[in-house]
Structure formats: structure tokens, C-alpha cells
Amino acid sequence: MTRSWFNPRTLLDPAVLADIYRHEDPAANAWLFPETVIEHGESLDASVAIPDELVDLYRQLGRPTPLLRATRLEEHLGTRSAIYLKREDVLPNGSFKISSALAQAWFGKREGRTVVVTETAAGQTGVAAALASSLVGLSCEILMVRSSFDRKQLRRLLMASYGADVRPSPSEDTEAGRRFIAAGHQDGSIAIATSEVFELLDGRSGGMNIAGSLLDFTLLYSSVIGLEVTEQLRQLDVVPEVAVGCVGGGSSFGGFALPMLDAHPDLRLVATESTAIPTLTKGRYDFDHPDGEGQAPPLKMFSLGHDFSAPKMHASGLRYHAASPIVSALVHQGRIEAEAHDETEAMEAALLLARLQGLVVSPESSYSLLSAFRRATDPELPPANIVVLVSGSGHLDLDAYASLLTPPAAP
Amino acid sequence: MTRSWFNPRTLLDPAVLADIYRHEDPAANAWLFPETVIEHGESLDASVAIPDELVDLYRQLGRPTPLLRATRLEEHLGTRSAIYLKREDVLPNGSFKISSALAQAWFGKREGRTVVVTETAAGQTGVAAALASSLVGLSCEILMVRSSFDRKQLRRLLMASYGADVRPSPSEDTEAGRRFIAAGHQDGSIAIATSEVFELLDGRSGGMNIAGSLLDFTLLYSSVIGLEVTEQLRQLDVVPEVAVGCVGGGSSFGGFALPMLDAHPDLRLVATESTAIPTLTKGRYDFDHPDGEGQAPPLKMFSLGHDFSAPKMHASGLRYHAASPIVSALVHQGRIEAEAHDETEAMEAALLLARLQGLVVSPESSYSLLSAFRRATDPELPPANIVVLVSGSGHLDLDAYASLLTPPAAP
Numbered sequence: 001m002t003r004s005w006f007n008p009r010t011l012l013d014p015a016v017l018a019d020i021y022r023h024e025d026p027a028a029n030a031w032l033f034p035e036t037v038i039e040h041g042e043s044l045d046a047s048v049a050i051p052d053e054l055v056d057l058y059r060q061l062g063r064p065t066p067l068l069r070a071t072r073l074e075e076h077l078g079t080r081s082a083i084y085l086k087r088e089d090v091l092p093n094g095s096f097k098i099s100s101a102l103a104q105a106w107f108g109k110r111e112g113r114t115v116v117v118t119e120t121a122a123g124q125t126g127v128a129a130a131l132a133s134s135l136v137g138l139s140c141e142i143l144m145v146r147s148s149f150d151r152k153q154l155r156r157l158l159m160a161s162y163g164a165d166v167r168p169s170p171s172e173d174t175e176a177g178r179r180f181i182a183a184g185h186q187d188g189s190i191a192i193a194t195s196e197v198f199e200l201l202d203g204r205s206g207g208m209n210i211a212g213s214l215l216d217f218t219l220l221y222s223s224v225i226g227l228e229v230t231e232q233l234r235q236l237d238v239v240p241e242v243a244v245g246c247v248g249g250g251s252s253f254g255g256f257a258l259p260m261l262d263a264h265p266d267l268r269l270v271a272t273e274s275t276a277i278p279t280l281t282k283g284r285y286d287f288d289h290p291d292g293e294g295q296a297p298p299l300k301m302f303s304l305g306h307d308f309s310a311p312k313m314h315a316s317g318l319r320y321h322a323a324s325p326i327v328s329a330l331v332h333q334g335r336i337e338a339e340a341h342d343e344t345e346a347m348e349a350a351l352l353l354a355r356l357q358g359l360v361v362s363p364e365s366s367y368s369l370l371s372a373f374r375r376a377t378d379p380e381l382p383p384a385n386i387v388v389l390v391s392g393s394g395h396l397d398l399d400a401y402a403s404l405l406t407p408p409a410a411p
Numbered sequence: 412m413t414r415s416w417f418n419p420r421t422l423l424d425p426a427v428l429a430d431i432y433r434h435e436d437p438a439a440n441a442w443l444f445p446e447t448v449i450e451h452g453e454s455l456d457a458s459v460a461i462p463d464e465l466v467d468l469y470r471q472l473g474r475p476t477p478l479l480r481a482t483r484l485e486e487h488l489g490t491r492s493a494i495y496l497k498r499e500d501v502l503p504n505g506s507f508k509i510s511s512a513l514a515q516a517w518f519g520k521r522e523g524r525t526v527v528v529t530e531t532a533a534g535q536t537g538v539a540a541a542l543a544s545s546l547v548g549l550s551c552e553i554l555m556v557r558s559s560f561d562r563k564q565l566r567r568l569l570m571a572s573y574g575a576d577v578r579p580s581p582s583e584d585t586e587a588g589r590r591f592i593a594a595g596h597q598d599g600s601i602a603i604a605t606s607e608v609f610e611l612l613d614g615r616s617g618g619m620n621i622a623g624s625l626l627d628f629t630l631l632y633s634s635v636i637g638l639e640v641t642e643q644l645r646q647l648d649v650v651p652e653v654a655v656g657c658v659g660g661g662s663s664f665g666g667f668a669l670p671m672l673d674a675h676p677d678l679r680l681v682a683t684e685s686t687a688i689p690t691l692t693k694g695r696y697d698f699d700h701p702d703g704e705g706q707a708p709p710l711k712m713f714s715l716g717h718d719f720s721a722p723k724m725h726a727s728g729l730r731y732h733a734a735s736p737i738v739s740a741l742v743h744q745g746r747i748e749a750e751a752h753d754e755t756e757a758m759e760a761a762l763l764l765a766r767l768q769g770l771v772v773s774p775e776s777s778y779s780l781l782s783a784f785r786r787a788t789d790p791e792l793p794p795a796n797i798v799v800l801v802s803g804s805g806h807l808d809l810d811a812y813a814s815l816l817t818p819p820a821a822p
Contacts (some may be wrong), residue, residue, distance in 0.1 A: 019777045060483055061769055062501070072471055072546075090473070092769035095807065134766045135483075154565075157809040160816050161765050354572050355545045358472055358503035395505065395806050398568040405571050 001055055001064060002231070004047040005040075006223040006327050009216055011335075014044065020325045020358065023287065023297040032201065032209045033217075036107040043196035045109040048220060054106050057135060061098060064228040067387075072356045080383035082238070082409035085390050086229050086256065089361060093158070093332060095392030096252050097128035097212065100221035101297060104210045105132035116140045116205035119169065119193035122148050122316030123155030124362075124392060125212030130164035143169040143196050146188040148316070154396045168324050169193040181366055190320075191292025196203035213249025214290060214324055222255020229256070238385055242375060244270040244368040247280060247338075247388035250319045250324025252364075256389040257336075258326075269336040270375075271327065272367035274346070276311050279304055280331050280338035281321050289321055301328040313343055314363035317391075339371055346370045347404055350394065354401070363391035363400040412466055412475060413642070415458040416451075417634040419737050420627055422746075427454065431736045434698065443612065443620045444628075447518040452628035459631060468546060472509060475639040476501055477796075483767045485791050490787040491794035493649070496801050497640050497667065500772060504569070506664050507805030508539035511632035515621045516543035525617035527551045530580065530604035533559050533727030534566030535803065537622030541575035543621065553666065554580040554607050557599040559727070565807045580604035585611060601731075602703025624660025625701060625735055633666020640667070640798060641674050649796055653689050653786060655681040655779040656748075656800035658691060659728045661735025665776075667800040668747070669737075681786075682738065683778035685757070690715055690734050691742050691749035699733055712739040723773035724754055725811035730801075746765035750782055756788040757781045758815050763807065764802040765812070773803035773810040 009017060017072060030038060040048055049380075050058075058333075074083055088096035096294030105116060115364045116133045119142070126142045133140035142164050149156060149168040159166045169175040169188045176195040201207040211218050233240055243260055244255040246334065257269045273280055280302050288303035290296050303322035310319040330336045343363075350366035353359055365388075372388045375381065394400065421427060442450060451459055461469075477498045485494055499507035516527060527544045530553070531537030536552045544551035553575050560567060560579040566628045580599045581588040587606040594605060612618040622629050644651055654671055656664040668680045684691055699714035701707050714733035721730040724750050733739075739749045761777035763784075764770055772780065776799075786792065787788045805811065 043445040056706060058481075058483070060479070062477060062479070062498075068471070068473070070471070072465075088471075092771060131769050133767065154806070154809050156814050158771065158806070159807065161762060161771060162769075163766050257473070294510075351572060355574050358509070358542050358546065358573075360572060361502060370677050377725065393806075395565070395569070398565050398572065401572040405568075 001059060002050070002224055002227040003055060003079055004049050005220050006047055006227055006262065008219045008258040009044060009253050010046050011258060011261065012326060012329055016329055020300040020329065022215040024299070025297065028297070032107040033211065033406050034104065034111045034113060034208060036111065037217050038106050040220055041215055047123060054103060057102060057106070058224065062091055063099070063224060064232065065177045066323065067229060068170060070357055071271045073353060074376070076177065076356050077373060077377050079168045081376040082385045083372055083376060084385070084387045086225060086358070086387060087390050088225065089359065089390050089393035093127045093131045094396060095124045095128065095362065096222060096255070098131055099224050100218045101132035101209055102135060102219040102253060105136045105138055108208045109136040109138055110321070112206065114138060115204065116210055117200050117204070117207050119143045119190060119197045121145045121190045121319065121332070123152050123159065124165070124317055125210070126159050127162070129210040130159040130162035134163045140164040142166045143171065143193040143198070145190060145193055146186060147168055158313055166261055169196050171196060172397050175259050186365050189226070189292060194291060195293065199380050204260040213251040214322070216326060218251035219254030219258070219324060221258045222251045225252070225256045225389070226259030240264055240267055240387045241384040242268045242270060242386040244272060244386065246318060246364045246367045246391065247273055247323050247327060248320050248364065250327040252389060252391040254324055254327050254370065270371055271331065271336050271338045272371045273338065273340050274313060274318055274367060275340040275342055276313050277304065278340045279321065280328070281340040282295050285328060285332045290322060301325045302331060303391035314347065314403070315366070317362070317364040333396060341367045341370050344404070347400055349373050351401060351404055360388065360394040360398070361390045361395045361402070364392065365396050412470055413461070413545055413638040414466060415460050415637070416631050417458055417638055417673065418454055418456055419459050419630045419634065419665050419669040420455060422669060422672065423740055424735060425741055431711040431740065435710070436482050436708065437709070444622065445515065445519040445522045445524060445619060448515050448628050448689045449523065451631055452560050452626055453562040460582050462517070465514060468513060468517070469510065469635065473502055474510070474635060475643065478640060478643040481768055484764060487767050488784060488788050490754055492785060492787040493796045494783055495796070496770070497636060497799045498801050500770065500801050500804035501634065504538045504542045505807060506535045506539065506773065507633060507666070509542055511544035511629045511662060512539035512621050512654070513546060514632040516547045519619045520547040520549055521589070523617065524619040525549060527621055528608050528611050528615070529607045529621045530554045530601060530616050532556045532601045532730065533572065534563050535728055536621070537568055537570050537575070537577070538573070540621040541570040541573035542778045545574045551575040552611070553577045554582065554604040556580055556601060556604055557597060559725065580607050582607060584595070594810065600703060605702060606704065614792060624662040625733070627737060629660070630665030630735060630737060633662045634670045636663070636667045637670030641671050645674070651675055651678055651798045652795040653679045653681060653797040655683060655782050655797065657729060657775045657778045657802065658682045658684055658734050658738060659731050661738040663800060663802040665735055665738050671703035681782055682742065682747050682749045683782045684725060684749065684751050685726060685729055685778060686751040686753055687724050688715065688729055689751045689807065690732065692740070692751040696739060696743045701733060710736050712736045713742060725758065725808065725814070726777070728773070728775045750779045755815070759809055760784050761817055762812060769811070771809070773805045774808050775803065798818060
């Protein structure tokens with residue numbers, strides 16, 4: 001088990017970093033996140049030590065997660081490439097998100113914060129925040145976008161089982177919520193939920209937010225994923241040649257792929273996304289607001305525009321208009337390749353994996369599977385060691401699988 | 412990874428075994444199950460070799476599964492006992508059942524069977540059968556009790572994702588189904604589904620059934636669980652003193668607890684069940700029919716009567732009137748202690764575990780958790796090394812957790 005996080009900020013020139021964040025006031029987030037978390041997000045050190053108690057918590061949750069060589073899949077594809085799956089799906093909350101949420105909650109608790117108030121759309125961030133809060137002893141309130149609150153009942157139940165108070169957004173509890181309800185925005189959005197959370201936290205001492213993705217410290221805290229892969233491959237005496245992960249906000253990709261560069265500087269990095277939200281492949285690399293309302297200071301990153309209206313899709317975790325500034329800069333520099341894939345083709349790859357290996361992966365991960373399958377079966381390319389991030393389990397997203405089944409298995 | 416299964420039949424005197432099965436015609440099941448499976452179920456050898464290909468399949472699914480020392484739980488309980496959790500919940504189908512289903516399907520495929528037709532109630536057996544069939548290349552048809560078919564949509568979707576054709580029972584496809592529908596038994600029952608499956612298999616060449624529990628070979632094939640625990644504890648240099656698992660049909664308990672006796676003959680074995688279906692604690696040890704209709708030859712075992720009407724409960728896997736003849740005999744001999752617990756208290760133990768360790772276990776496992784908590788906190792008893800079987804994941808049973816939440820988190 002790794003004893004320190006890898007700092008992905010060190011992959012960028014300090015001048016580039018300074019430019020990305022030139023509109024940001026470092027003090028502005030201080031009330032929102034624990035001081036230590038803010039410091040980590042601004043660090044230029046190559047690595048950051050993980051407190052012993054947090055190492056133990058990671059272990060209790062099942063870290064390191066398994067790295068599986070999917071030999072049955074390889075045989076089916078008829079490839080001479082090796083395909084390794086990093087299985088974040090086995091974490092008890094069902095996704096990689098706990099590793100970052102837990103660190104944020106743990107530092108918050110140590111600094112005397114008492115309550116987490118956070119927003120969630122489809123629920124993966126909320127589930128991770130709820131579990132992290134429970135594990136470190138913070139109370140937890142979650143504003144869940146109402147359309148998901150109504151449709152994603154199991155994620156909501158999981159948050160409640162972990163002890164969180166889950167409410168639909170827009171709510172009647174905030175001015176912002178009441179304003180949006182009055183304007184007819186009953187379904188809500190992550191931007192509205194965020195506004196409500198800020199309002200709730202603003203007047204509350206001891207409160208803190210847990211960030212789901214995008215911010216540099218979420219990549220830092222997620223770097224346990226890539227550090228584990230590096231060590232697992234070292235034990236197998238395997239040199240990875242391609243690493244594939246999906247990008248929504250960018251924390252899973254950044255935490256998975258970037259830490260491997262230390263040991264494997266020639267590693268090819270492939271970031272996948274949906275053709276429906278082609279941030280990295282068709283977005284603009286420029287300054288844009290990270291929030292939907294355009295109130296937060298702009299960051300330099302790939303974006304489809306902060307007013308981009310994300311279509312409905314199975315991979316709710318990819319429904320975001322922009323991507324991590326660090327990941328964006330590395331895509332812009334050509335260090336990371338970006339690929340957009342069709343949702344149905346991606347889910348077909350996931351269904352194939354389920355039938356060959358039993359693994360039911362999250363819809364987000366399906367895009368990376370498809371990319372790996374194509375790379376492994378491309379007759380123009382030599383065999384390679386390909387590592388794919390399975391960022392979460394699809395057991396609570398089985399409706400995405402059902403959409404492929406003929407005749408449909410569910411109404 | 413173990414290379415052979417432990418044969419639990421060798422724990423009984425051959426004369427006792429012969430008595431248990433004295434009404435059975437060994438040839439009677441030959442059409443229903445693969446020959447090798449039948450042979451294994453009648454074997455008196457101490458162990459049975461696992462074919463290499465099956466060892467590899469077990470590995471691909473994530474065996475050995477983790478053994479977790481739940482130190483956070485221990486601290487919360489304030490106990491000096493050590494509590495180890497054997498985590499079958501991480502298997503991709505969500506429960507221990509795949510290890511037995513896979514062996515049955517693999518031997519069937521080797522013998523030229525082409526299609527699995529099997530019955531399922533809440534769906535754990537069906538999900539395992541669907542995945543096993545997909546992995547070895549058999550087609551799979553599942554008759555699912557209609558009340559579960561309508562309510563347990565996610566398990567049904569999971570079976571369909573694994574490629575199975577899932578139909579509600581009673582169905583219009585069989586005489587038995589039509590008879591029960593005409594008689595107004597629309598909701599179905601596992602007995603009705605079994606009748607339909609037998610009828611469908613009777614006229615079909617190449618067909619086979621996958622048994623979910625009860626039969627000796629299901630305990631044999633599940634013995635990988637206990638063999639793994641033995642090896643995992645050996646590596647930790649820990650001698651287990653108490654092993655706790657729940658009993659429905661008895662295959663998880665038999666596969667988990669009994670193989671440990673070889674290395675640890677003094678191990679205390681505790682079988683848990685619900686006070687709502689107190690087979691081992693209040694049932695009768697005598698001959699009874701394993702099926703609900705009373706047509707199959709009687710076996711000597713603990714039973715509440717084959718016409719027992721099981722109440723609705725969260726732990727659907729425990730809704731069975733009898734228990735494995737092997738487990739029953741060992742309970743009768745006093746080698747296994749049986750305990751019945753209240754459903755709500757058991758689910759409260761599960762909820763506590765979720766909040767302390769993140770693990771959301773199946774409702775079946777909650778009874779064993781409660782037993783372990785009580786043992787660990789009993790001031791009259793010395794500290795002990797306690798191993799608890801977590802037989803499956805509760806992610807698809809979150810309604811059981813919701814029932815404890817106040818105010819209720821779901822309608």
C-alpha cells in the first residue's frame with residue numbers, strides 16, 4: 001500500500017500552472033474546503049504523504065483494488081495484446097470516488113469541521129461523500145438533483161444507509177432553491193444544487209464541501225489508483241504501453257494514468273469521452289467558468305461552454321461541460337490523446353465484458369473498454385500491454401445495460 | 412488458489428450418510444444434472460480435484476476473495492475479539508453462488524449439455540446460473556417466481572445482461588404453469604417454478620439444471636470459500652476459534668465452515684437463521700421432502716415441513732423449509748450450533764457495519780453479523796478469533812436497509 005500521493009501538478013511547467021489559475025483567488029475557497037486540502041491543491045511537491053490513519057482506512061475499504069488480466073476477453077478478441085483491468089468497481093461504495101472523498105473528509109475532521117454539505121447528480125459523488133463522512137465521523141447533508149433523486153433511488157438509498165440526509169434540489173431550504181422552483185426548474189441541475197450548497201454552507205460554521213472532481217486535489221487524492229497499478233505491474237514484471245480511462249471532470253483519469261508516468265515515461269495515455277459531450281475532442285482550450293452559472297473564476301481548460309446543455313446519457317459521470325485543467329493542459333500539449341466514442345457501441349463493449357468475464361462496469365468505463373478493444377484488435381498496430389480503468393460498478397446502473405437487450409428486459 | 416474441493420460428506424459416518432439418502436434412487440437425478448456432478452455428490456473421497464480450466468475461471472472472477480479484519484468494527488464494539496469477514500460480496504454476480512454454479516455448468520458443457528434451465532426466487536441462484544452459463548458457453552433459461560420477477564427488477568436485468576432468457580413463473584409455457592395460473596396462483600413460488608423447470612427439461616435433449624443449494628455437491632463446490640479462509644488465516648498466523656455463517660439451503664455455510672475443520676478441529680461452528688423461519692432451531696430432524704409439492708424422495712434433515720409457508724422477509728435466500736442434510740446431521744450431532752435471530756436486529760447490525768466499514772452486505776449475512784457482534788461483546792466469554800461469512804452484496808437489496816431508516820428514505 002502506497003504511503004504517499006503522486007502530485008499531478010508536477011507534470012506541468014509552473015508557468016503553465018500559474019497561467020491556468022491566473023484568475024483565481026487562492027483564499028476564495030478557504031471557507032469551502034479544509035485548509036490542508038487547499039494546501040495540497042496548491043502544492044508543487046512531487047508527492048504528499050498520506051497520514052497513517054488514512055492508509056489504514058484505505059486498506060479497510062479494500063485498497064489496493066485488484067488488477068485483473070482479462071485473458072478470456074483477450075481470447076475472444078483474438079488479440080496478442082494483454083488487457084489489464086484496474087478494478088475500482090469492488091470498492092464498497094461502488095466507485096473510485098471514495099479515495100478522494102475520504103481524504104477530504106479526514107482532513108476536515110482533523111481541522112474541526114463537523115458537517116459535510118455537498119451536491120450530487122446521479123449520486124456517485126454523494127455516495128462517496130456519505131461514506132467518507134460516516135467513516136471519519138462527520139454528519140452529511142446531500143443535495144441531489146431532483147430528476148436523479150426520483151430516478152436513481154438505489155444510490156439515494158445507499159447514501160441514506162451510510163447515514164446521510166439526502167434532499168432533492170431545488171429545495172425549499174434556500175433562496176436559490178426557492179427561486180429556481182418559482183422559475184419552473186423543478187428537475188434541477190448540478191449548477192442549481194451547487195448554488196444551494198454554497199448558500200447552506202455560507203451561513204454554517206464547521207461546514208465543508210467535498211469536491212467530486214475537476215480540482216487538482218481530487219486528482220492528487222485519486223493517485224492511489226495509478227500508484228497501485230504501477231506496483232501491481234512491477235510485481236508481474238509487465239511494462240504498460242497504453243493506459244485508457246474516461247474523463248468527466250478528470251479525477252479518475254488523472255489519478256489513474258498520470259502517476260504511472262514516473263516509472264513509465266513512454267506510456268501512451270488515452271482519455272475517452274462520449275461523442276455526445278465531446279469536451280476534449282471538440283471543446284475549446286481557453287478560459288471558462290467551472291460552474292454552470294458562470295460565477296466562479298474562469299480556469300484554463302477544455303470546455304464546451306459553461307452554458308452547455310448536457311444531453312441525457314447513461315454515463316451520468318461524464319455529463320460535465322469542461323475537464324480538469326491538468327488533464328486539459330496535457331491534452332493540449334499532446335501528451336494525452338483524446339477519443340470520443342458512441343454510447344451504444346461503448347455499452348456493447350461493456351455487455352461483451354459482462355458475458356465474458358462477469359464484470360458489470362459503470363457506463364462511464366464502457367468508453368475506455370471500447371477504446372481498448374479497438375486498440376487490441378487493430379491489425380495495423382503491434383501487440384501492447386493495455387491497462388484500462390474500470391472506474392466503478394454498474395450494478396446500480398443496470399438500466400444502461402437493459403437498453404441494449406432485445407427484446408427489452410424491463411419496461 | 413486451491414486446486415481441489417473439500418468433500419463435506421467425509422465429516423459424516425458412511426452409515427449416517429446411507430441412512431440420510433435411503434429413500435433416494437441415485438439414478439433418478441441423472442437426467443437433471445451432469446454425470447460428473449452426480450458422481451461428485453456421491454463421492455466419499457476426502458477431496459475432489461478442480462480442473463485447471465475451472466481454477467483459471469475462479470481466478471478470473473476474483474477468487475480468492477478477500478478476508479478483511481474489520482478493525483473499525485472491533486474498535487466500535489470495544490471488543491478484544493478479532494472479527495474477520497470473508498468477502499464473497501465482491502464477486503461480480505454479487506454472491507458466493509457463482510462458485511458452485513460455475514462448476515456445474517462447466518462439467519455440463521464438458522459432457523455435451525447445451526442449455527441450462529433453472530428456477531430462481533429472488534434471483535441470486537438465477538444470476539449465478541446466468542453468468543456460469545455465459546462463461547462456459549451454454550444458453551440459459553430462467554423461470555423466476557413472478558412476484559420477484561416484478562419486484563426484483565435489477566436481479567432480472569443482471570441475468571438478462573449475462574445473456575439469460577428470464578421468464579416469470581407460473582408461465583403459459585408448461586402444463587404445470589397453466590394449471591397454477593388457472594388455479595389463481597399468479598404470484599408463483601419456488602415449488603411451482605421447479606415443477607415448470609422439470610417439465611421443460613424432461614422433453615429437452617441437452618438440457619440440465621443448476622442446483623442453487625441443499626444438495627451435497629453444492630457444498631462441495633462451495634468449499635473453495637473455506638479452503639481460502641484457512642489459507643488466508645494461515646498466512647496471518649491466526650487460529651480461528653468461531654466461524655459464523657447463515658443457513659438457507661446450507662451451501663454457503665457448508666462451503667465456508669466445514670472445510671476449516673481439517674486444519675482446526677476445535678473450531679466452534681455457528682449456523683444462523685431467522686426467527687421467522689427457524690429450521691435448525693425449531694424444525695424437526697426427520698425425513699421430509701426437499702420440494703414444496705412433496706413429490707421428491709424424502710431426505711433426513713431439519714425441516715419445518717415441506718408445506719411450510721415461508722413468510723416474506725428481506726433475506727429471500729433463507730426462505731426455505733429445510734436445510735442441507737449434511738449441515739442438518741452435524742447440527743443434530745451437536746457439532747454445529749444453531750442460532751435464530753430477529754430480522755430487524757440483524758439488519759441493524761448490517762447497517763452498523765455499513766456505516767463503520769462501508770460494506771453493504773446481503774440481508775442473509777446480517778444474521779451472522781449480529782451473532783458475531785454478540786459473541787464479541789459478551790462479557791462472560793474470553794476474546795476469540797471470529798470469522799464471519801459475508802455471503803453476498805446488498806447493493807441490489809437496498810430496500811432491506813431502507814426499512815430501517817427513519818424517516819424512510821424511499822416510498
